[in-house]
Amino acid sequence: MNKEQEMGASLLHWYDFNARILPWRADKNPYRIWISEIMLQQTRVEAVKPYFDRFMKELPDVNALATVDDDKLMKLWEGLGYYNRARNLKIAANEILENYNGKIPASYDELISLKGIGMYTAGAIASIAFNISVPAVDGNVLRVMARVLGDDSDILKDKTKKGMAKKIVPMIPADRPGDFNQALIELGATVCIPNGEPLCDQCPWDTVCTAYKEDLTGLLPVKTKKKERRIEHKIVFIFETEDQILIHKRGKKGLLAGLWEFPNIEGTGIEEEIKDYLKKYELEDVGYEFTHNGIHIFSHIEWHMKGVKIFLEKPKPMKDMLWIPKKDMERIYAIPSAFELFRNSVKN
Numbered sequence: 001m002n003k004e005q006e007m008g009a010s011l012l013h014w015y016d017f018n019a020r021i022l023p024w025r026a027d028k029n030p031y032r033i034w035i036s037e038i039m040l041q042q043t044r045v046e047a048v049k050p051y052f053d054r055f056m057k058e059l060p061d062v063n064a065l066a067t068v069d070d071d072k073l074m075k076l077w078e079g080l081g082y083y084n085r086a087r088n089l090k091i092a093a094n095e096i097l098e099n100y101n102g103k104i105p106a107s108y109d110e111l112i113s114l115k116g117i118g119m120y121t122a123g124a125i126a127s128i129a130f131n132i133s134v135p136a137v138d139g140n141v142l143r144v145m146a147r148v149l150g151d152d153s154d155i156l157k158d159k160t161k162k163g164m165a166k167k168i169v170p171m172i173p174a175d176r177p178g179d180f181n182q183a184l185i186e187l188g189a190t191v192c193i194p195n196g197e198p199l200c201d202q203c204p205w206d207t208v209c210t211a212y213k214e215d216l217t218g219l220l221p222v223k224t225k226k227k228e229r230r231i232e233h234k235i236v237f238i239f240e241t242e243d244q245i246l247i248h249k250r251g252k253k254g255l256l257a258g259l260w261e262f263p264n265i266e267g268t269g270i271e272e273e274i275k276d277y278l279k280k281y282e283l284e285d286v287g288y289e290f291t292h293n294g295i296h297i298f299s300h301i302e303w304h305m306k307g308v309k310i311f312l313e314k315p316k317p318m319k320d321m322l323w324i325p326k327k328d329m330e331r332i333y334a335i336p337s338a339f340e341l342f343r344n345s346v347k348n
């Protein structure tokens with residue numbers, strides 16, 4: 001065995017004793033692997049678990065996903081964030097029905113051609129579900145590799161990712177590529193961790209790791225600083241009657257596209273802004289009260305929100321808005337986490 005093969009073997013040996021038992025690892029069903037890998041992008045394992053189980057119950061196969069009602073799909077994704085992931089899943093399911101007879105294709109090139117599947121996900125599905133020897137390089141893997149190799153290239157650059165992928169290929173054991181890729185992710189998630197001290201005394205690669213030997217784990221990996229998030233101030237209106245609440249469907253494009261929200265406008269919450277808005281709906285004489293202030297952080301934007309509650313005796317029809325029974329809010333309408341504070345404040 002050469003050095004790379006030995007590293008592959010020692011990592012697999014470690015994985016055999018340390019792999020977490022996770023719902024999507026129970027079998028090699030390509031559909032389950034695909035959905036789990038999409039959910040796991042940007043989202044922690046513990047957060048994904050309940051969503052994954054519910055999704056599988058409701059939409060157990062490609063056919064069910066391809067034909068699901070959009071509102072139901074959003075409801076199943078509610079709280080996971082990055083909602084385009086779910087929309088792309090449905091588009092890809094339709095591509096699979098049309099072009100591959102409903103069977104998820106067993107090839108890296110065909111997988112990567114599907115909507116929402118990039119290099120990482122194609123590598124993960126190809127290796128885990130179909131035993132194809134390709135790397136799957138996510139943020140965990142980049143961190144591990146940067147430390148092991150003592151490589152200070154910027155891991156957010158595509159060039160670095162491709163370079164790391166090339167260096168991983170000779171480590172992949174031909175008989176267990178999927179386990180190898182998951183082992184590398186697992187090492188990054190549980191030992192070679194992103195925040196705080198890595199647990200180097202538990203690492204199967206301590207003897208080959210440059211960062212460990214040279215005490216560089218605090219300096220690697222190198223990531224260029226992201227641009228600062230833009231702050232948007234919003235006034236969020238909770239219009240309610242005894243048993244109904246007013247919601248609005250967001251536009252088809254942009255942040256949280258197509259999801260339901262409480263009516264809101266740009267503004268810091270000064271009286272003039274609120275009065276002007278209420279006037280639009282001939283409600284200038286109605287009283288209002290401030291409720292909660294909330295901050296929600298997206299990847300590129302922060303919303304700083306001020307809640308304003310308006311109680312009406314009966315529902316007033318308002319353009320582009322929908323009055324719904326409060327009791328249906330949780331069950332039917334996907335209202336993203338950004339509004340959770342306000343959602344929770346509405347009593348049924």
Ligand code: ADE
Nearest residue numbers: 037040041045138182185
């Ligand atoms: N993160 C991304 N893919 C994963 C997997 N298959 N298991 C655990 N964590 C992951």
